[in-house]
Amino acid sequence: xxxxxxxxxxxxxxxxxxxxxxxxxxxxxxxxxxxxxxxxxxxxxxxxxxxxxxxxxxxxxxxxxxxxxxxxxxxxxxxxxxxxxxxxxxxxxxxxxxxxxxxxxxxxxxxxxxxxxxxxxxxxxxxxxxxxxxxxxxxxxxxxxxxxxxxxxxxxxxxxxxxxxxxxxxxxxxxxxxxxxxxxxxxxxxxxxxx
Amino acid sequence: xxxxxxxxxxxxxxxxxxxxxxxxxxxxxxxxxxxxxxxxxxxxxxxxxxxxxxxxxxxxxxxxxxxxxxxxxxxxxxxxxxxxxxxxxxxxxxxxxxxxxxxxxxxxxxxxxxxxxxxxxxxxxxxxxxxxxxxxxxxxxxxxxxxxxxxxxxxxxxxxxxxxxxxxxxxxxxxxxxxxxxxxxxxxxxxxxxx
DNA sequence: CACAAAATATACAGACCTGTCTATTTTCTT
DNA sequence: AAGAAAATAGACAGGTCTGTATATTTTGTG
Numbered sequence: 001x002x003x004x005x006x007x008x009x010x011x012x013x014x015x016x017x018x019x020x021x022x023x024x025x026x027x028x029x030x031x032x033x034x035x036x037x038x039x040x041x042x043x044x045x046x047x048x049x050x051x052x053x054x055x056x057x058x059x060x061x062x063x064x065x066x067x068x069x070x071x072x073x074x075x076x077x078x079x080x081x082x083x084x085x086x087x088x089x090x091x092x093x094x095x096x097x098x099x100x101x102x103x104x105x106x107x108x109x110x111x112x113x114x115x116x117x118x119x120x121x122x123x124x125x126x127x128x129x130x131x132x133x134x135x136x137x138x139x140x141x142x143x144x145x146x147x148x149x150x151x152x153x154x155x156x157x158x159x160x161x162x163x164x165x166x167x168x169x170x171x172x173x174x175x176x177x178x179x180x181x182x183x184x185x186x187x188x189x190x191x192x193x194x195x
Numbered sequence: 196x197x198x199x200x201x202x203x204x205x206x207x208x209x210x211x212x213x214x215x216x217x218x219x220x221x222x223x224x225x226x227x228x229x230x231x232x233x234x235x236x237x238x239x240x241x242x243x244x245x246x247x248x249x250x251x252x253x254x255x256x257x258x259x260x261x262x263x264x265x266x267x268x269x270x271x272x273x274x275x276x277x278x279x280x281x282x283x284x285x286x287x288x289x290x291x292x293x294x295x296x297x298x299x300x301x302x303x304x305x306x307x308x309x310x311x312x313x314x315x316x317x318x319x320x321x322x323x324x325x326x327x328x329x330x331x332x333x334x335x336x337x338x339x340x341x342x343x344x345x346x347x348x349x350x351x352x353x354x355x356x357x358x359x360x361x362x363x364x365x366x367x368x369x370x371x372x373x374x375x376x377x378x379x380x381x382x383x384x385x386x387x388x389x390x
Numbered sequence: 391c392a393c394a395a396a397a398t399a400t401a402c403a404g405a406c407c408t409g410t411c412t413a414t415t416t417t418c419t420t
Numbered sequence: 421a422a423g424a425a426a427a428t429a430g431a432c433a434g435g436t437c438t439g440t441a442t443a444t445t446t447t448g449t450g
Contacts (some may be wrong), residue, residue, distance in 0.1 A: 008426095023311075024311070025311070025312075026309055026311055028224060028309070029309075031408080032406060032407080032409085033406080033408090041427085041428090042429065043408095043409085043410095044343055044426095044428075045426080045429075047410080065295035104311040104312075105311060109304070109360055110309075110311065112364060113221075113304060114308065114309055116218075116220070116299040116300060118363075118364075118366050127364045127365075130361075151373070151376075154361075155354075155377040157357065157361065158357030158370065158373065158374055158377070159357060161360040161361065162352065162353030162354060162360075165307075165325075166349075168307065168311070169313075169318075169322045169325055172320075175353065176348070176355060178349045178350060179353055185381070185384055186377065189380055189384075194398095205396085227437075227438060227439085228436080228437080236396095237397060237398050238399095238400095238439085238440095239397075239440090240396080240397090240398080242438095242439070242440080247439080248439090263403095391449090391450105392449100393450085394447100394450100395427090395444070395446100395447080395449095396446080396447070396448090397439080397447080398443100398444075399442100399443090400442090400443090400444100401431100403439090403440080405436100405438090406435100406436075406437065406438100407434100408433105408434100408436100409432105410431105410433080411430105411433100412430095412431090412432105413428100414428075414429080414430105415426100415427080415428065416425100416428075417424100417425080417426070418423105418424085418426085419422085419425090419441105
């Protein structure tokens with residue numbers, strides 16, 4: 001059984017448990033033994049599914065990236081066909097997220113913070129998520145008729161990450177509305193049809 | 196000798212060494228022994244100046260907060276008396292910072308990421324810095340004639356933190372310019388005199 | 391010089407860390 | 421039911437962590 005094998009019940013359970021503890025307390029702060037005790041799984045089972053703690057972490061980040069984007073797109077699609085509404089739905093999704101009881105910031109920002117060296121595999125896994133989200137934003141900006149979708153999406157990306165930081169620090173959802181209001185204003189400016 | 200005593204050569208040297216290693220590798224990643232070996236200082240000297248590693252960390256964050264704001268204000272003041280130029284100088288300062296060879300993001304964001312629990316003393320020390328910077332931004336926005344300085348400063352704060360995250364992930368200074376351009380547009384919108 | 395304060399080296403405690411090894415038991419498939 | 425695959429318990433290695441204790445040496449000051 002390769003260490004890069006995919007889905008199995010035990011493997012999924014380990015990842016879910018580790019994810020919860022990493023997100024709650026920090027990655028470096030949580031040891032393997034803690035995860036195993038919480039999951040009720042033997043140590044060798046973990047090391048049969050993952051080559052190391054680092055591979056477990058990266059597998060979790062990649063899974064979370066997919067789930068994150070699926071959740072985001074679900075809310076965007078629920079906003080209907082109006083391109084502007086779809087774009088601004090990103091910030092409503094943000095507000096829902098911030099309102100989550102267990103909200104403790106963005107695991108990708110936090111992982112990149114804990115592993116600050118840009119060449120580190122964990123840092124790069126976190127970075128890949130940022131790029132993927134940026135691509136979504138660019139598509140939404142283009143659909144909304146922005147003259148320069150990349151530039152607008154970049155600005156939105158800054159607002160979103162800034163809002164996540166602020167929401168974590170203040171433990172409030174307000175930054176989502178601040179970001180949304182600002183984003184709406186920028187969208188107006190970036191639409192030539194609005195002139 | 197109280198553990199909260201202030202400046203002494205050994206104490207300063209320990210803080211400078213610890214700061215450099217914490218910023219380079221992460222707070223949890225750097226042990227006391229590593230700091231002591233790098234600084235060439237005995238362990239008891241550290242524990243005579245600081246009650247614990249946690250107190251050392253907090254002392255460093257508080258010192259960095261002061262230095263950070265002094266550096267920022269120096270560039271703002273160097274921009275002269277024009278309120279708009281002073282406000283936008285914040286983003287020039289940001290670009291200079293990002294261009295630093297050792298740039299690895301914002302230590303306050305990273306400390307809050309490593310100690311995600313909002314009630315943790317380290318998390319709160321990081322948060323206090325954010326509030327202090329926000330106050331500076333609000334003053335600058337008010338001086339620039341914004342109708343709602345608090346709201347504009349909040350938007351700027353999101354852009355700044357987002358830019359820091361992006362600059363760390365991409366290892367480029369571009370996010371500073373993206374943030375600056377966006378900020379300039381928002382400033383125009385927020386000035387009634389520009390209508 | 392003499393005394394006091396600061397810093398030193400060194401050892402130690404007790405806990406935690408990741409990862410490995412072995413032998414046994416459970417589970418699944420045929 | 422039988423054999424193969426997966427998971428188990430538990431010990432263990434070798435290192436690291438924070439913080440303490442002690443005895444000695446350096447440093448600065450009157």
